[in-house]
Amino acid sequence: MTEKNKPILEVKGLKTHFYTKRGVSKAVDGIDFTLKKGETLGIVGESGCGKSMTSLSILRLIPSPPGKIAGGQILFKGKDLVSLPEDEMRKIRGNEISMIFQEPMTSLNPVIPVGEQIAEALRLHQNMGKKEAWTKSIEMLKLVGIPSPDKRAKQEPFQLSGGMRQRVMIAMALACTPEVLIADEPTTALDVTIQAQILSLIKDLQTKLGMGVIMITHDLGVVAETCDSVAVMYAGNIVEHAATEYIFTNPKHPYTLGLINSLPKIHEDQEELQTIEGSVPSPYNMPIGCRFASRCPFEQPICHAKQPELVEQADGSKVRCWMYTDKWTGQVIEKEAVQ
Amino acid sequence: MLMFIFRRLLQTIPVVIGVTFVVFFIMQLVPGDPAVLLAGEGASKETINGIREQLGLNRPLLVQYFDYLTNIFHGDFGTSLKNSQPVLDEIMVRLPITMELAFFSILITIILGMAAGIISAIKPYSLTDTGVMLVALLGISLPSFWFGLMMMYFFSVKLQILPVAGWDSILHVILPSLTLGAGGAAIVARMTRSSMLEVVRQDYIRTARAKGLRERVIIYKHALRNALIPVITVVGLQFGSLLGGTVLVESIFAINGLGRMIVDAIRMRDLPMVQGGVLMASLIFVIVNLLVDVFYRFFNKRIELN
Numbered sequence: 001m002t003e004k005n006k007p008i009l010e011v012k013g014l015k016t017h018f019y020t021k022r023g024v025s026k027a028v029d030g031i032d033f034t035l036k037k038g039e040t041l042g043i044v045g046e047s048g049c050g051k052s053m054t055s056l057s058i059l060r061l062i063p064s065p066p067g068k069i070a071g072g073q074i075l076f077k078g079k080d081l082v083s084l085p086e087d088e089m090r091k092i093r094g095n096e097i098s099m100i101f102q103e104p105m106t107s108l109n110p111v112i113p114v115g116e117q118i119a120e121a122l123r124l125h126q127n128m129g130k131k132e133a134w135t136k137s138i139e140m141l142k143l144v145g146i147p148s149p150d151k152r153a154k155q156e157p158f159q160l161s162g163g164m165r166q167r168v169m170i171a172m173a174l175a176c177t178p179e180v181l182i183a184d185e186p187t188t189a190l191d192v193t194i195q196a197q198i199l200s201l202i203k204d205l206q207t208k209l210g211m212g213v214i215m216i217t218h219d220l221g222v223v224a225e226t227c228d229s230v231a232v233m234y235a236g237n238i239v240e241h242a243a244t245e246y247i248f249t250n251p252k253h254p255y256t257l258g259l260i261n262s263l264p265k266i267h268e269d270q271e272e273l274q275t276i277e278g279s280v281p282s283p284y285n286m287p288i289g290c291r292f293a294s295r296c297p298f299e300q301p302i303c304h305a306k307q308p309e310l311v312e313q314a315d316g317s318k319v320r321c322w323m324y325t326d327k328w329t330g331q332v333i334e335k336e337a338v339q
Numbered sequence: 340m341l342m343f344i345f346r347r348l349l350q351t352i353p354v355v356i357g358v359t360f361v362v363f364f365i366m367q368l369v370p371g372d373p374a375v376l377l378a379g380e381g382a383s384k385e386t387i388n389g390i391r392e393q394l395g396l397n398r399p400l401l402v403q404y405f406d407y408l409t410n411i412f413h414g415d416f417g418t419s420l421k422n423s424q425p426v427l428d429e430i431m432v433r434l435p436i437t438m439e440l441a442f443f444s445i446l447i448t449i450i451l452g453m454a455a456g457i458i459s460a461i462k463p464y465s466l467t468d469t470g471v472m473l474v475a476l477l478g479i480s481l482p483s484f485w486f487g488l489m490m491m492y493f494f495s496v497k498l499q500i501l502p503v504a505g506w507d508s509i510l511h512v513i514l515p516s517l518t519l520g521a522g523g524a525a526i527v528a529r530m531t532r533s534s535m536l537e538v539v540r541q542d543y544i545r546t547a548r549a550k551g552l553r554e555r556v557i558i559y560k561h562a563l564r565n566a567l568i569p570v571i572t573v574v575g576l577q578f579g580s581l582l583g584g585t586v587l588v589e590s591i592f593a594i595n596g597l598g599r600m601i602v603d604a605i606r607m608r609d610l611p612m613v614q615g616g617v618l619m620a621s622l623i624f625v626i627v628n629l630l631v632d633v634f635y636r637f638f639n640k641r642i643e644l645n
Contacts, residue, residue, distance in 0.1 A: 061548055093551035101549075106542040111564050111639060121550045172550070 008212045009035040009058070009097075009180050014072035016050070016057045018283075019065065025283040027053040029236035030072065032310070035180065040206065040213040042227035042244065044220065044259070048280060049233040051216045052102075055182045058214075059099055060089055076180070095125035098173040102185035104166035108157040114168045115141070115153025118175050125176045140171040144201060163194035170201065177209055184216045199226055220263060224248060232256050235280055235291040238310060242317030252319040254296045257333060290322065298323060300330040340636070347632055351625050358621040359411060363404050366610050376608045377420055407614075416618070417611030421604075426615035429600065434619065436506055437585050437596035440519065441623075443512050444581055447520030448527055449574060455524070456531020456570075461558065463536055471528065478525025483584055487518035487591045504593040515592045519584050523577035530573045534566040541565070568639050575631030582620050 016028035028050040035041050043051045056062050058074055060081060074081040076097065081089065101107040109117060118137035122128045128136065134153070141149035144167040157165055166186065173181060183202060187195040203226060206213055215226055223230055223244060231241040232253065240253040251257045258276040278295035281287055287294070293303035302322050310320045322328050374390040375382075391397045395406065410417065416426040455475060459468040491514060495503040502511050538544065539562050547561045585598035593599075597616055604612035 059549055061545060090551045090553065093549055095551055099549045101542060101546060103542050107546045109543040109547065109561050109565070112561070120552070120556075124551060169546075172546075 006037050007034045008037050008077060009214075010073075010075040011054075011058070012073040012075065014054065014057060014074060015070040016053050016062055016067060017070040018067045023284040026236050026286060027067075027283060028057060029286070031231075031233070031236075031238045033231050033238065033241060035212040035214060037179075037212055038206070038210050039229070040203075040215055040227045042223040042230040043214060043216045043233060044218060044223055044230060045233035046218060046280065048283075050236040051218075051233050052184055054233070055099065055184050055214060055216055058180075058182060059093055059097060060084075061093075061099075091125070094121045094173075094178075095176045096178055097180040097182065098176065098178040099182040099184065100166075100169050100173045100186045102188050104162055104169055104190070107169060108165055110157055113154050113156055114160065114165075118153075118168070118172045121172060121175050137171070137175065140175050141168070143174075143205075144168075144171045145197070146171075163190055163198070166190060166194075166198055167201070170198070170205075174205055174209070178211060180212045180214070181206070182214045182216070185218070186215075187222060188217070188219070195222075202226070220248075220259065232259070235286065236283065237291060237320060238318075239292065239320045240317065241310070242315075242319075246315060246317050250315075252313065252317060252324065252333070253292075253321050254298050254323070254333065255292045258295075290320075298331055298333070300328070302327055340633075343636060344629075344633060347629055351629060354625055355622065356408070358625070359408055359618060360404070362614055362617050362621065363407055364400075366614050367400060369608075369610070371608050373420055373608055373610050411618070416615040419604075419609055419612050421607050421609045421612070426611050429612065430597065430615055430619050433595060433597045433600045433616075436594060437589070437598060438623075439512070440506075440515055440585055440588070440594065440596060441578070441581055443516035444520035444584075445523070445574070445578055447516055448523035448577055448581070451520065452524040452527025453531050453567075453570065455528035457535060457558070457563070459528070459532040460535030460539070460566075463532075468532075472532070475525040475528045478521045478528075481521075483518050483522060484587050484591060486521060487514070487588060490514050490518060491591070504591075506592075506594045506596075511592075515588050515594060518591070519581060519588045522584075523574075523581060526577060527570060527573055530570050531566065534569050535562060538562045538566040564638060568635070571631060571634050571638065575628055578627045579624050582624060 011031060011033050014028055014031050015026070018025040018027055031050075031054060033041065043054065045051050053062065053067075057069055058081065060069070062069065069082050072082065076092065081092070084092075108114065115134060115137045118140055119128075119130075119133035122133040122136050123130065126133075138149045138153050141153055146152050146164055146167055152160065152164070157168070160168065170186070181202070186202065187198050190198060199222065202213065205211070213226075215222065217223060227244045229241065229243050230247045231238045232247070232255065233239070234255050240247070240251070240256045242252070246252075247256060248260060251260050255276070258274075262274045262276065264273055276295055281291055281294070287304070289302075289304040289306055290296070290308055293299045296303065300322065308320050308322045308325065310318045311324055312318050313324060323330070323332055372387075374387050374394065374396055377390055378387045388397075395403060398406075407417070414427060416430065418424065419426055419429060455471045459471045462468055491503055494501040494514060501514055502508075505511050506515075539558075544557060544561055547557045552561070582598075585596055586602055587598070588594070589596045589599040590602060597619060601613055601616035601620075603609075604616060
């Protein structure tokens with residue numbers, strides 16, 4: 001195994017549940033994936049499918065109570081983060097694994113100068129002095145492309161535009177040169193030109209620093225541009241995990257197919273966008289069978305009886321669907337189904 | 340920042356003039372004629388008219404008011420009807436005492452209130468939180484005259500560890516300040532708690548956690564500064580009711596402060612004295628509000644200078 005292919009983060013059977021008065025909400029219900037050094041893994045899915053909770057679980061930042069990691073392992077360089085003591089975990093947060101949040105407008109402290117917000121992580125994790133950390137934080141602001149960084153560092157978030165704030169977030173996340181960067185919808189709140197700049201910035205820095213990146217998004221355009229492989233999440237499960245090109249050219253799970261088909265096509269004159277009928281099952285009351293079955297155009301009796309496993313296919317991708325087992329008797333996805 | 344303070348100072352001028360206006364005319368509505376009172380019962384009409392003439396009470400009200408206003412800007416608050424001494428002299432003797440009392444009370448309000456609020460907010464809905472908030476509820480509900488008397492009974496009469504009344508040593512300060520500061524402390528505690536709970540749910544607190552900061556740093560550096568902004572407003576408002584409270588507390592603990600002076604003056608119908616006292620209290624309140632604004636600006640730079 002070469003250095004590049006070494007897995008740096010392995011998530012095995014992760015379950016994050018919320019214990020509320022209404023019952024147990026299984027936000028993340030047994031997911032597995034591996035992130036290699038230098039790889040970019042996309043996690044896609046609609047709102048509430050558990051993608052943000054997955055990323056927060058990795059850093060153990062689930063609001064607790066009511067949330068709790070109910071099972072599974074998160075192996076970071078062989079150490080299980082789930083059972084790590086809190087002070088050990090603190091040394092990893094912002095240092096070896098860091099995170100960019102989706103709301104640049106509210107994720108920075110409104111009353112602390114942005115330079116100080118970057119510098120404080122450096123002082124904490126890199127044992128830098130006050131002056132050294134400040135110089136380095138200006139350097140970081142320059143690296144993420146903020147003009148006149150020494151002036152900006154002294155400013156507070158309200159004096160910066162949305163795009164600049166997101167750059168500050170990135171500078172903050174990268175200050176301690178982490179080995180894993182989790183970017184939770186880093187560009188959702190930004191307009192398209194800034195979005196492109198931010199994405200290429202992350203990519204640049206990834207090449208320079210060799211980080212593994214987990215890109216959480218619901219924007220398939222972002223996925224196509226940045227990710228090596230993609231995990232599609234639905235109702236707390238990964239339903240398909242494949243190389244990015246396969247996801248777009250050969251989606252296997254009916255849900256992935258639905259997602260791809262609901263993308264607007266630029267070269268076609270479309271009256272209406274395609275949608276996936278129905279809605280996501282309540283996290284308090286998950287069906288015993290396949291969670292997508294009630295919305296699936298291919299559904300069979302077996303789909304409602306038992307949940308399928310995530311099974312590896314000949315081309316290396318993994319799918320959680322009865323269609324790809326020998327128990328399947330119904331219709332299958334034709335190649336032409338991808339529009 | 341200096342410019343801001345200067346501009347804010349200019350803004351207080353119309354407020355102060357407005358206050359003098361209200362104070363002056365409210366005094367005119369008080370029943371009882373000071374000239375009659377001064378002359379004593381059974382005095383002849385001529386004597387009363389003579390006094391009226393002498394004090395200028397027979398002139399039109401507006402003239403009297405402008406006279407009063409000009410005198411104030413010359414530092415002349417009038418002469419006490421009771422002992423013919425300048426009102427300002429009396430105020431200057433009493434004011435430091437009341438300011439001392441107000442200072443220690445507001446200190447108790449701030450320190451006790453914020454500490455209780457933070458303790459509650461760190462572990463919301465815990466036993467500590469419930470306990471602290473119950474005490475705070477008592478603090479708001481108990482009238483200060485009763486609370487003061489109870490403390491006096493317990494600490495001074497029963498335990499005999501603190502003096503009953505007067506204003507001589509630091510020991511004398513404790514009970515009156517506690518009495519006066521307790522209600523405010525309770526309000527500040529509840530405000531701090533709810534403000535902290537609001538702030539710790541914010542995204543930037545999650546960012547601070549994701550950075551690997553210690554819980555202590557997150558609470559005191561990232562959360563508290565944001566949570567304090569609404570608390571400062573409450574403290575400023577509390578100062579107003581605290582000034583009103585000095586009237587009661589000074590009477591209970593026999594402290595010769597401004598509040599007691601006003602009460603005595605009202606009893607004697609010593610109008611210039613009452614006017615002077617109320618005006619001074621209002622001026623203090625205006626200044627405190629100015630300070631609150633400056634603090635506000637310091638804690639939250641998002642507030643525009645103008």
